[in-house]
Amino acid sequence: MTTLTEERTTTGKKLERRAARARRIREPRTDRIFLFCIYLLLVVFLVVVLAPLLYIVASSFSSPEAVSAGRVRFWPVDVSLRGYQAVFANPQIIQGYLNSLFYTVVGTIVSVTMTIAIAYPLSRRTLVGRNVVMTLILFTMLFTGGLVPTYLVVQSAGLLDTRWALIIPQAIGVWQVIIARTYFRTAIPDELVEASQLDGCGDLRFLWAVVIPLAKPMIAVVALMYAIMQWNSYFDALIYLKNPDLFPLQIVLRNILILNTTGGGAVDASVVIQRQQLADLLKYSLIVVASVPVLLIYPFVARYFTKGILIGAVKG
Amino acid sequence: MATLTTVRPPAGETPGRRPRRRRERPGIKGFRRSLARHWTLYLLMVVPLIWFVVFKYIPMSNAVLAFKDYNVIKGIWGSPWVGWLNFDLFFHNPVFWTLVKNTFVLSLYTVAASFPLAIVLALALNEIRTGLFKKTVQLVTYAPYFISTVVVVSMTILVLSPRLGIVNEGLGFFGVPAVDFLGNPDYFRHIYVWSDVWQTTGYSAVIYLAALAGIDPALHEAARVDGASRLRRILHVDLPGIMPTAVIILVLAVGNIMAIGFEKAFLLQNPLNLSESEIIATYVYKTGLLNADFSMATAVGLFNSVINLALLLIVNVIAKRITGNGLWS
Numbered sequence: 001m002t003t004l005t006e007e008r009t010t011t012g013k014k015l016e017r018r019a020a021r022a023r024r025i026r027e028p029r030t031d032r033i034f035l036f037c038i039y040l041l042l043v044v045f046l047v048v049v050l051a052p053l054l055y056i057v058a059s060s061f062s063s064p065e066a067v068s069a070g071r072v073r074f075w076p077v078d079v080s081l082r083g084y085q086a087v088f089a090n091p092q093i094i095q096g097y098l099n100s101l102f103y104t105v106v107g108t109i110v111s112v113t114m115t116i117a118i119a120y121p122l123s124r125r126t127l128v129g130r131n132v133v134m135t136l137i138l139f140t141m142l143f144t145g146g147l148v149p150t151y152l153v154v155q156s157a158g159l160l161d162t163r164w165a166l167i168i169p170q171a172i173g174v175w176q177v178i179i180a181r182t183y184f185r186t187a188i189p190d191e192l193v194e195a196s197q198l199d200g201c202g203d204l205r206f207l208w209a210v211v212i213p214l215a216k217p218m219i220a221v222v223a224l225m226y227a228i229m230q231w232n233s234y235f236d237a238l239i240y241l242k243n244p245d246l247f248p249l250q251i252v253l254r255n256i257l258i259l260n261t262t263g264g265g266a267v268d269a270s271v272v273i274q275r276q277q278l279a280d281l282l283k284y285s286l287i288v289v290a291s292v293p294v295l296l297i298y299p300f301v302a303r304y305f306t307k308g309i310l311i312g313a314v315k316g
Numbered sequence: 317m318a319t320l321t322t323v324r325p326p327a328g329e330t331p332g333r334r335p336r337r338r339r340e341r342p343g344i345k346g347f348r349r350s351l352a353r354h355w356t357l358y359l360l361m362v363v364p365l366i367w368f369v370v371f372k373y374i375p376m377s378n379a380v381l382a383f384k385d386y387n388v389i390k391g392i393w394g395s396p397w398v399g400w401l402n403f404d405l406f407f408h409n410p411v412f413w414t415l416v417k418n419t420f421v422l423s424l425y426t427v428a429a430s431f432p433l434a435i436v437l438a439l440a441l442n443e444i445r446t447g448l449f450k451k452t453v454q455l456v457t458y459a460p461y462f463i464s465t466v467v468v469v470s471m472t473i474l475v476l477s478p479r480l481g482i483v484n485e486g487l488g489f490f491g492v493p494a495v496d497f498l499g500n501p502d503y504f505r506h507i508y509v510w511s512d513v514w515q516t517t518g519y520s521a522v523i524y525l526a527a528l529a530g531i532d533p534a535l536h537e538a539a540r541v542d543g544a545s546r547l548r549r550i551l552h553v554d555l556p557g558i559m560p561t562a563v564i565i566l567v568l569a570v571g572n573i574m575a576i577g578f579e580k581a582f583l584l585q586n587p588l589n590l591s592e593s594e595i596i597a598t599y600v601y602k603t604g605l606l607n608a609d610f611s612m613a614t615a616v617g618l619f620n621s622v623i624n625l626a627l628l629l630i631v632n633v634i635a636k637r638i639t640g641n642g643l644w645s
Contacts, residue, residue, distance in 0.1 A: 031546045038440045042453050045437055049457050049514065052475050055482050070480050118364035121357040128350035133361070137368060143625050145375025146617030147597075148604040152381075152392065153374050169371050172364060204356045232464035235579055239605055250466045257470035258583060280480065287470060291463050298462045299455055 083285030096252035119180035438524035457518025571631035
């Protein structure tokens with residue numbers, strides 16, 4: 001008997017406590033501990049991602065002697081700009097930088113134009129044949145001819161060792177076509193097309209005067225995607241280019257950073273050591289110089305990038 | 317192709333939704349009418365379509381090279397047929413199993429490491445209130461995604477360098493002698509995978525964060541009223557909420573296992589770690605473009621493409637079973 005009543009009171013108390021917990025606005029202690037662990041976890045993520053970046057940046061602003069002696073951690077030692085001076089005194093790097101700028105600007109313009117030219121017609125519901133074309137385009141995502149067959153096409157098109165080899169073979173991204181087409185379909189109401197047609201506006205004029213201004217945010221995202229891809233790519237240059245004057249920055253980076261070819265013959269021991277030290281330092285500064293353009297613009301586009309991923313995620 | 321949501325817009329148009337609008341009519345007649353009406357749009361598509369034919373479909377037909385003994389003078393179509401000889405040679409090449417194994421292990425390891433971590437990061441970010449800290453973590457973890465592969469590999473080499481690298485310095489602090497990480501094949505896979513995790517986790521988390529934002533807040537409130545702790549809400553509300561997205565992403569990743577990129581493996585390669593770092597893509601590049609054995613390289617590439625296509629098709633069936641929705645319609 002007594003145990004039964006006791007049990008009843010304890011369950012009653014439990015219920016009461018639970019009710020009180022539900023009413024309470026403050027979080028229970030276990031939750032607060034859990035939240036603390038989550039913050040801790042996020043700090044770990046932050047530190048792990050940030051540490052190598054900080055190390056590189058700190059080294060790039062240090063003196064060659066400090067870098068070679070391995071004295072740099074996460075803060076510059078003997079602050080100097082000699083690494084950057086060496087970077088900007090290197091004609092190879094400057095040439096690569098300018099080439100990359102050219103490829104990025106021209107490549108992006110070509111890519112965006114081509115993407116809109118194919119994506120907009122495919123977004124129009126009254127266009128017969130659009131599903132066939134779309135299927136043909138999507139199929140290229142599933143199956144490719146491969147490296148050598150593509151190389152042979154580029155070769156027979158006479159693009160080898162020309163600037164166009166980096167722009168034309170990669171001009172259209174299927175992913176970007178899907179994003180653009182989905183955007184055109186969802187953001188441009190059919191009523192707008194019908195109204196413009198009643199007013200005697202042709203398809204091309206409608207595209208130019210209505211669709212493109214309305215689709216500016218999407219076009220910006222697609223353009224930035226192409227631009228970042230073009231700036232960061234090196235594979236096409238590796239296989240299609242032989243002439244060093246045409247090399248984009250990434251190939252120059254590979255030659256200097258990974259293959260360790262800085263050039264210049266040995267003179268005497270002290271000069272060699274100095275040169276070796278400067279070559280070490282130059283790598284860090286070069287990494288910073290090469291990544292800064294992309295890292296400067298990405299916080300502004302990160303938001304749209306996310307949106308782009310999501311637009312592309314809706315089935316085309 | 318890739319879908320992250322399970323929402324399927326109706327195929328074509330919804331019939332009867334707008335009865336006034338003239339619908340497309342299939343067949344030659346419908347096409348002629350459409351051509352007359354939209355000829356400028358068709359004209360607009362011509363150049364991109366030629367591009368697709370030249371740079372995507374002609375290479376596909378060029379893949380016939382795999383069954384031929386390529387001769388530069390005779391050209392692709394004039395070269396003599398050799399049937400399955402190139403494939404035969406490749407399958408009996410001792411390097412074959414090494415390549416397949418390296419490719420598979422490297423991609424599976426990458427998926428196994430990066431898939432759960434992205435979910436963990438997204439769940440953790442979702443738990444804390446919007447503020448400066450959350451924004452900072454998101455922005456910083458997202459940043460490496462925008463850095464080029466060449467730079468990431470260079471950073472990896474510098475950080476792990478036996479002479480100057482900060483990792484070896486840290487090890488030296490504990491009395492461990494310097495390790496030549498890149499010269500030892502045992503470390504190659506770990507270096508490859510964890511530098512990849514470093515680069516892409518923040519980016520991958522974005523997709524899950526979007527899925528988490530789509531979860532009905534009423535579910536969380538109901539769980540709170542019922543006295544569910546934060547951990548329980550993550551396990552019973554958040555995780556089931558992102559499950560469809562996670563399944564699709566996992567399935568896609570598995571389907572693309574043979575399509576593992578050339579760039580990074582090639583850049584991290586050196587003669588010392590070749591036994592682990594040589595994958596199909598790098599082998600194709602070396603035989604095809606460096607040794608100019610076009611037919612063999614095409615055969616290996618074709619083998620890779622076919623396996624990849626088969627994997628994608630299988631995976632699509634599985635995805636349909638699990639989520640009731642394929643990767644593509």
